[in-house]
Amino acid sequence: MILIGQYDSPFVRRAAIAAVLYDLPFENRPWSTFGDGDRIAQVNPTRRVPALQLDDGGVVIDSANILDWLDGLQRERGAATLIPASGVERREILHLTALATGLSDKIIALFYEKVLHEQTSAIWLERCRAQIAASLEALEAARAVASTTWLRGEALTHADIALGCALQHARESSPDEVDWSRWPALVAHNAACEALPAFRAVYRAFTGPADS
The missing domain is CATH 1.20.1050.10 (Glutathione S-transferase Yfyf (Class Pi); Chain A, domain 2)
Structure with missing residues (x-):
């Protein structure tokens, strides 16, 4: 997986921290929404970060959606998540x-x-x-x-x-x-x-x- 965005963004950072805690390997591409907008647009047309490129070529955008995706991967592995599934x-x-x-x-x-x-x-x-x-x-x-x-x-x-x-x-x-x-x-x-x-x-x- 490739996480796009710089860690000085609280939204990028929270997604990255969850991935680290879940022991899910990923590469970070610290692209700036100002200096790297054109590159980000190829992954996320809104030019916003974070964006997560998946190994199968799919893309998940928005930190809440990324965390939901990572939670799902954890549950598939039978591992604990940072939030209950319901309730x-x-x-x-x-x-x-x-x-x-x-x-x-x-x-x-x-x-x-x-x-x-x-x-x-x-x-x-x-x-x-x-x-x-x-x-x-x-x-x-x-x-x-x-x-x-x-x-x-x-x-x-x-x-x-x-x-x-x-x-x-x-x-x-x-x-x-x-x-x-x-x-x-x-x-x-x-x-x-x-x-x-x-x-x-x-x-x-x-x-x-x-x-x-």
Whole structure:
């Protein structure tokens, strides 16, 4: 398998971390959506990452779909997955994952509004910042109330990975946008994730839009 995209993207990174944890071998092609758009378009017409090229020539696009595919491969092997196949626990993990990826969406939107537009939209910036603050509040509450190692117990899930990737990306790409002293549970979660071998193995420092 070939995973296309750079690890400074929280979406590419969470897919890669799951593959590492599942012991599924893959090659990473760190193509930039800016500098390598034409090459990405040959795999994904939307020119977005991540995209996963399969060994049979098929392609899976969007991180949620890629994770669903990887989960399926795990189940075929009779191995444990980072999310149950059904039930309330699956619903809760998906809910927390959506909050984390929503945070990443708004951090990215805020970053590009500031970097790519000479004249920014005050209304759009205010909206993004309000959505970021609300996401952080909900995620801080969820993490603070958890008495276990991870969000939903002692085992890592897709929600923990998505949140860890979102927090690291936010802290590197927009260090001036969030007062992290307000979110101690999230800071602790970020540190716990980054200490894991899989997170250390799948990392690229954020350097700006040319590499996104």
